[in-house]
Amino acid sequence: MRPFICALAAITIAGSAAAAPPLESPDGVKIVGGALATAAGAPLYTFDWDTMKGMSHCIGECLMTRRPLIASPGSKPHGDWSIIGREDGALQWAYKDKPLYTFRGDQPGLPPKGVEEGTWTLAK
DSSP: OOHHHHHHHHHHHHHHHHHHHHHOOOOGGGGEEEEEEEOOOOOOOOETTTOOTTOOOOGGGGTTTTTEEEOTTOOOOOOTTEEOOTTTTTTTEEEEEOOOEEEEOOTSSSSSOOTTTTTEOOOO
């Protein structure tokens, strides 16, 4: 009976790990519908033009509809999470070297509207 309990515990742990947010997610980031979201539930996106590690290409007009996920004062990079400096001096969270953004047109409780094929992707 004991091996069965151990196997069941291993399955339970593995199953819950798949639904958990990435290890030590910053500032309340969580998984919603299989994608990363802010603590308030706003979907997070990556910008396909952000191809250089540690740099955001969402500047100027891009910022009218996209908001960087700003790192709180005292935040520290860890695991897959890093922090990049922006041109305006702000610090922005990145996941797996991709800076993260929200989309101004998203509404709480509704499906994400900010996906644009070849440009904006839901962060996972």
